[in-house]
Amino acid sequence: MIFDKKNLSNEQLLDLYKRILKPRLIEEKMLILIRQGKVSKWFSGVGQEAIACGVTAVLDQDEYILPMHRNLGVFTGRNIPLHRLFSQWQGKANGFTKGRDRSFHFGTQEYKIIGMISHLGPQMGVADGIALANKLKKNGKITAVFTGEGATSEGDFHEALNIASVWELPVMFVIENNGYGLSTPTNEQYRCENLADRGVGYGMESHIIDGNNILEVFNKLSELKVSMIENPRPILLEFKTFRMRGHEEASGTKYVPQELMDMWAIKDPVENYRNYLKEQKVLTDDLDEAIRTEIKNEIDENWAMVQAESDIEATYEGEMNDVYRPYDFEEFKPEDEVENIRFIDAISNSLRESMQRHENLVIMGQDIAEYGGAFKITDGFVAEFGKERVKNTPICESAVVSAGMGLSINGHKAIVEMQFADFVSTGFNPIVNLLAKSHYRWLENADVVVRMPCGGGTQAGPFHSQTNEAWFTKTPGLKVVYPAFPFDAKGLLNTAINDPNPVMFFEHKQLYRSVYQDVPKNYYTIPFGKAAVLKEGTDVTIIAFGAAVHWALDTLKNNPEISADLLDLRTLQPLDTESIYASVKKTGKVIILQEDTLFGGIASDISAMIMENCFEYLDGPVKRVASLDSPIPFTKALEDQFLSKSRFEEALKELMAY
Numbered sequence: 225m226i227f228d229k230k231n232l233s234n235e236q237l238l239d240l241y242k243r244i245l246k247p248r249l250i251e252e253k254m255l256i257l258i259r260q261g262k263v264s265k266w267f268s269g270v271g272q273e274a275i276a277c278g279v280t281a282v283l284d285q286d287e288y289i290l291p292m293h294r295n296l297g298v299f300t301g302r303n304i305p306l307h308r309l310f311s312q313w314q315g316k317a318n319g320f321t322k323g324r325d326r327s328f329h330f331g332t333q334e335y336k337i338i339g340m341i342s343h344l345g346p347q348m349g350v351a352d353g354i355a356l357a358n359k360l361k362k363n364g365k366i367t368a369v370f371t372g373e374g375a376t377s378e379g380d381f382h383e384a385l386n387i388a389s390v391w392e393l394p395v396m397f398v399i400e401n402n403g404y405g406l407s408t409p410t411n412e413q414y415r416c417e418n419l420a421d422r423g424v425g426y427g428m429e430s431h432i433i434d435g436n437n438i439l440e441v442f443n444k445l446s447e448l449k450v451s452m453i454e455n456p457r458p459i460l461l462e463f464k465t466f467r468m469r470g471h472e473e474a475s476g477t478k479y480v481p482q483e484l485m486d487m488w489a490i491k492d493p494v495e496n497y498r499n500y501l502k503e504q505k506v507l508t509d510d511l512d513e514a515i516r517t518e519i520k521n522e523i524d525e526n527w528a529m530v531q532a533e534s535d536i537e538a539t540y541e542g543e544m545n546d547v548y549r550p551y552d553f554e555e556f557k558p559e560d561e562v563e564n565i566r567f568i569d570a571i572s573n574s575l576r577e578s579m580q581r582h583e584n585l586v587i588m589g590q591d592i593a594e595y596g597g598a599f600k601i602t603d604g605f606v607a608e609f610g611k612e613r614v615k616n617t618p619i620c621e622s623a624v625v626s627a628g629m630g631l632s633i634n635g636h637k638a639i640v641e642m643q644f645a646d647f648v649s650t651g652f653n654p655i656v657n658l659l660a661k662s663h664y665r666w667l668e669n670a671d672v673v674v675r676m677p678c679g680g681g682t683q684a685g686p687f688h689s690q691t692n693e694a695w696f697t698k699t700p701g702l703k704v705v706y707p708a709f710p711f712d713a714k715g716l717l718n719t720a721i722n723d724p725n726p727v728m729f730f731e732h733k734q735l736y737r738s739v740y741q742d743v744p745k746n747y748y749t750i751p752f753g754k755a756a757v758l759k760e761g762t763d764v765t766i767i768a769f770g771a772a773v774h775w776a777l778d779t780l781k782n783n784p785e786i787s788a789d790l791l792d793l794r795t796l797q798p799l800d801t802e803s804i805y806a807s808v809k810k811t812g813k814v815i816i817l818q819e820d821t822l823f824g825g826i827a828s829d830i831s832a833m834i835m836e837n838c839f840e841y842l843d844g845p846v847k848r849v850a851s852l853d854s855p856i857p858f859t860k861a862l863e864d865q866f867l868s869k870s871r872f873e874e875a876l877k878e879l880m881a882y
Contacts, residue, residue, distance in 0.1 A: 225491060227439045227500045234506045240438050241501055242515060243277040247296040248494050249519050250306070253527070254313075258473055263313065265327060269294035271436070271468035274493040275400055277301055278441030279368050282449055288354045288634070290338045290347045290369040293328050294400070294467065298370075302335040306526035316533045321666050322546070323536040330666045331633075338633060339666070344371065345380025346654040348397065349623035352384050353630020353638070355393035355458075360586070360612055360636070364453045368396040374405025376419055380653075383623030388458035389426040390618060395458040396445070400435060406471040407479040420462035428460050435463030436493040466491070547700050549669040549724045553751045558715070558744035565743050568736035570710035571675075572601045574717040575639070577747045579609050582637055585721065588615045588624055589641030589675075598643050599677060599736060621651030625674065629658055632671040637721060645678035645730065646690045659726035660701030669724040673717075679771055679819060680851075680867055681734040685858035691770065691819045696728045697796050697826050703752060704797040706730040708773035710741040712794055715750030722749065732771045739774070753798035757807075761787030764880060765807040765814040767830060769793040772817045775869040779876060786880060796826055804830065805838055812843035815879050817872050822850035844882035849875045 229237060251270055257263040269276065272294055280301030283289060291298040299309055312319030313327060320330040331338040338354070340347050351369035358365040375381055376399060388395050399419050403410055416422060423430030431448070434440045441463070448459055466488035470476045477485065501507035565573070579585050587602065593616040596603030605614045617624045621642065628638035642648045648655070651674075659670040680689040696702050703725055707713040713731065720727040758773070759780065766788050768776045773792045780788055789807040793800065808814045814834055816827040827848040834846050851868045864870055 225434070225437055225496045227437065227497070228443070229439060229504070230443050232439070232443075237501060237504070237506050240277070240281060240442060241497060241507065242519075243281055243297065243301055244273045244438050244494055244497060245515065246300045246519050247273050247277070249516065250296060250300070250523055253523050255473070265472060267293035267327060267472050268467070268469035269296050271488060271492065272400055272402060272465045273297050274438040274441050274497075275398065275435045275463045275465060276370075278438055278445060279396070279398060281442055282445040283366060283368055286336055287365050288336045288338060288351070288367045290340070290351050290367070291328065292340050292344075292370045292372065292400075295328070295370055298337060299328070299335075302337060304332070304335055306522060307529040310527055310530040311533060314530055315536060316530060317536050318530070318533055322542075325665045331662075331668055332666070333633075333668070341657055341661075343653055343657055344375040345378035345384075346622065346626040346629075346658050347371075348381055348384030349387070349626025349654065350630040350633065350658070351395050351397075352387050352391070352393055352623065353627035353632070354634045355388070355395045355630070356391060356586070356627060357631050357634035357636045359391075359393060359456060366394050366396060366449055366452055368398055370398045370400060372405065373399060373401040373403070373410055373419055374408070374413060376422070377413055380622050380626065383618070383620035384626070385422075385426045385428060385458070385460065386618055386620065387623050387627065389428045391615075392457050394452045394456040396448070396452075397458060397460045399460070399462045400465055401462055402465050402467040403484075404467065404471075404480070406475065418462055420460055423460035426460075428458055430460035430462065432462050432464065435465030436491045436496070438493060438497050546667065547664050548703070549663045549667075551723050551725065553719065554722060554749065555751070556718070556746075556748045558711075558748040559746045561745050562742040563745055564740055565710055566737050567710045567713055567731075567739045568599060568601060570714040570741075570743050571717060571731060572603075573743070574714045574721075575602065576605070576608070578718060578721045579605070579613065581747065582721065584635060585637040585639065586613050586615065586631055587639045587641065588617050588628065590617055590619060590643045592616060592641055597641060599733070602641075621647055622654055625651040625654040625672070626658060628672040628674075629654065629662070629670050633668065636671070638672045639675060639721065640672060641675045642677065644688045645676035645692055646687050648674070648676060648692065648695075652695070655696070655702070655726070655728075656699045660699045662701075663725070664701055670726040671724045673720045673727045673729055676728060676730045677733050678730050679732040679734055680856050680863055681771065683858055683860050683863055686855040689856045689863075691730070691732070693728070693730055693796055694820055694825050697829075701726065702797060703727045703795070704730070705752065705795050706769045707794055708732070708735065708770055708792050710739060710743045712750060712756065712792075714743055715748050716752070716794065718747065719749045719752060723752070730770065734771055735774070750794075752795045753800050754794070755800040755803040756792040756794055757789065757803065758792050759788055759790040761789050762811060763787040763813065764876070765789045765791065765804075765811045766817065766876070767791045767793065767804060767814065768817040769796065770819060772819050772868065775872055776817055779873045783873070783876075786876070799830075801833060801837075804834065808834055808838045809841045812841055813879055813882070814842075815847040815849060815876055817849045817868060819851055819868060821853045822848060823853050825850055844879055847875055847879045
């Protein structure tokens with residue numbers, strides 16, 4: 225191994241040694257504690273320390289780093305107190321996740337570190353969002369994100385590289401190529417000779433670096449960082465290295481040929497650098513011993529502090545209070561001056577007014593810039609707000625949602641438009657595992673609204689007509705909004721954008737241009753969790769949302785003898801159970817109408833809650849009316865048969881006759 229100190233001072237050389245030695249000594253301590261049964265899980269980075277330590281040494285303290293399991297050197301390099309790291313690993317309250325997640329599954333704004341989730345890939349898109357926010361701020365900051373060679377096969381990796389390249393984002397994409405994804409060797413993972421070769425396919429500069437040589441890592445990245453500040457762009461970095469222990473301690477290394485282990489043992493990044501410093505007369509045995517003793521004492525003292533901490537006590541209140549970030553609803557009241565507009569106009573007005581009100585708000589989606597979006601909702605926005613804030617995206621929903629999370633992390637608000645709600649399936653993972661869980665895991669909010677043009681009635685077939693709200697009402701941490709009228713659409717979307725929690729905002733396509741209403745011209749908000757009582761009666765409670773509200777109104781218009789309470793839920797999470805129960809207790813009968821298919825839909829949960837809380841008030845069975853349990857078809861006759869609209873009147877009359 226050839227070291228080249230270039231113009232680094234002895235002080236800098238020693239600083240790099242301390243940086244690379246500290247995680248190694250911590251690991252040695254952890255491995256002893258594992259054998260003693262005092263630590264349950266450990267992901268070793270022995271043999272790879274030079275990469276994490278080198279990257280962290282190059283970046284400023286206020287530049288974000290997104291590490292993975294084996295990047296302990298990132299955390300120690302940012303000088304996180306060891307007792308807090310140890311508390312995190314032991315599931316103590318003084319850690320970063322209150323015992324809710326383990327090891328390195330956490331982030332900390334204080335130290336500008338954003339940890340991974342087990343799905344690996346989404347953090348690449350998060351880095352894009354963080355870098356986009358830096359670019360909007362024009363602050364010259366660089367973002368570094370880590371991945372292993374295994375995760376480079378994930379779609380999120382390729383989506384994130386493509387976005388970063390197209391948007392010219394200053395991101396260092398760090399690949400730690402250690403030869404194995406758990407036990408699967410690289411020759412069973414990809415066929416290109418070097419992963420750095422993939423950069424050319426994205427028009428991206430790439431480099432191959434010896435990941436075991438701390439000076440090569442530090443010097444090359446220092447040079448690249450200066451270049452990236454002068455010429456903002458992403459760079460793909462492949463670090464050749466090796467993991468000297470198992471994927472995690474329980475897996476061992478029996479799958480690795482011994483000759484390979486022996487070859488890489490000779491390339492140990494800590495020992496080789498230590499020997500080099502001694503050759504250069506920068507490090508003496510006495511100084512080395514003093515450095516090691518100081519670090520070991522720090523480790524032992526901080527470990528003792530953690531052992532004195534009490535274990536976490538579980539409380540229902542403590543757990544439930546952190547699922548969502550607290551949000552004090554700010555009421556802006558509608559004024560008297562109105563205009564008669566369509567549903568689609570109300571959405572557009574809300575977006576425009578919110579873009580004016582929130583200078584840190586960015587809208588992203590396919591074809592939303594000059595073209596104005598598939599439904600022309602953002603038509604004219606580029607002229608008013610510029611392409612920096614109204615961004616066309618490549619067709620890559622997963623990385624765009626993750627980028628929304630990155631924008632939120634770095635002080636922005638994000639709106640992600642799905643061209644159709646059906647397409648959200650390709651962005652499902654970051655929504656339910658990243659946006660939804662981040663506040664619960666480490667108290668980081670996801671200030672992201674995902675707009676969802678949805679629903680049938682337009683003969684658009686199985687891939688453009690779904691109403692898939694039930695995919696998300698099941699997921700703690702998400703808020704789900706589904707208005708039926710222009711007035712509600714504008715006020716609720718304003719609230720969704722103000723709310724720091726992730727919101728899935730459903731917009732029924734058939735309502736876009738068919739429903740008109742007098743809507744206040746001013747900016748106003750409507751609180752979540754408050755159903756609208758559209759009609760009051762005594763015979764039956766009808767519960768609906770979205771287009772189904774209009775179907776119920778048409779049915780009641782054709783059956784004036786039915787005296788009904790009609791509740792438009794408007795928001796599905798949070799759900800207005802108070803209004804539901806009050807109405808059911810008054811009428812004694814209830815029918816729930818939804819456009820979604822029956823099994824697993826929200827009507828089922830509402831029905832169960834009514835049975836559990838209002839059983840003694842019921843004069844008949846709770847009735848659910850939903851679309852057929854089949855995919856939604858294309859031809860009109862088949863779609864008409866599929867939709868619950870065609871069966872509602874008959875079901876309502878059956879309940880009235882019960």
